[in-house]
Amino acid sequence: xxxxxxxxxxxxxxxxxxxxxxxxxxxxxxxxxxxxxxxxxxxxxxxxxxxxxxxxxxxxxxxxxxxxxxxxxxxxxxxxxxxxxxxxxxxxxxxxxxxxxxxxxxxxxxxxxxxxxxxxxxxxxxxxxxxxxxxxxx
Numbered sequence: 001x002x003x004x005x006x007x008x009x010x011x012x013x014x015x016x017x018x019x020x021x022x023x024x025x026x027x028x029x030x031x032x033x034x035x036x037x038x039x040x041x042x043x044x045x046x047x048x049x050x051x052x053x054x055x056x057x058x059x060x061x062x063x064x065x066x067x068x069x070x071x072x073x074x075x076x077x078x079x080x081x082x083x084x085x086x087x088x089x090x091x092x093x094x095x096x097x098x099x100x101x102x103x104x105x106x107x108x109x110x111x112x113x114x115x116x117x118x119x120x121x122x123x124x125x126x127x128x129x130x131x132x133x134x135x136x137x138x
Contacts, residue, residue: 029102083112
């Protein structure tokens with residue numbers, strides 16, 4: 001029950017009925033990042049997230065000569081991106097659009113030198129929001 005309460009707290013305030021959908025879309029974004037680096041392509045692949053003591057994690061994702069992982073930390077309401085060479089970035093898990101979460105996550109990865117070549121298929125997602133420079137769905 002503690003894990004469930006942390007998930008609900010991390011997504012609280014997004015809007016009635018949208019908490020689960022928003023978390024689902026956010027985990028899809030992180031899963032696609034994992035696929036893009038592990039397989040070189042996100043087409044047709046699936047990626048699992050694993051339960052961690054603080055939320056959900058990708059486990060190690062290969063990148064150049066090292067690796068990185070991404071963790072949804074529901075205790076501190078942060079998405080943590082941790083490369084094996086040290087440092088790291090955080091994206092706040094706060095009430096926001098999926099498009100904004102995508103933009104912030106890609107920016108954090110870019111700041112770490114982790115370029116992810118993946119463009120989301122906004123038309124396959126049902127939650128409407130504003131996407132900078134793109135479609136209006138996420």
